[in-house]
Amino acid sequence: MVSKHILVFGHVQGVGFRKYVQKAAQDLGAAGWTRNLMTGEVEILIQMDDASITSFLERVKKGPMLAKVDRLEVFEVDSKKIQGHTFLIIQDGERPCDF
Numbered sequence: 001m002v003s004k005h006i007l008v009f010g011h012v013q014g015v016g017f018r019k020y021v022q023k024a025a026q027d028l029g030a031a032g033w034t035r036n037l038m039t040g041e042v043e044i045l046i047q048m049d050d051a052s053i054t055s056f057l058e059r060v061k062k063g064p065m066l067a068k069v070d071r072l073e074v075f076e077v078d079s080k081k082i083q084g085h086t087f088l089i090i091q092d093g094e095r096p097c098d099f
Helices: 017-027 050-062
Strands: 002-010 031-034 044-049 067-076 088-090
Touching: 002 050, 017 031, 017 044, 017 050, 017 088, 044 050, 050 088
Parallel strands: 031 088
Antiparallel strands: 002 044, 002 067, 031 044
16 A cells, blocks of 8 residues: 655646545545645545556546646655545545644
């Protein structure tokens, strides 16, 4: 298993991006969460098998039809940071974990 902290930059809020990310993660059997940041980015914390991470990142780079992804920043994180077996959309203002 691999765990990643991902920041997505571009026109990624107000276009269904979090729902798109959730669907991609669920399709690949991942756990974690996604949320909007007040600075305009979308944040993702994901845990999945190593073989699927490239496919997931390609889907995130593409985004939903109305989105425009400028770049991704991807960081390794400790797998212990992710609890559970589902992939959630975190509502604005909630703070699920610290890095």
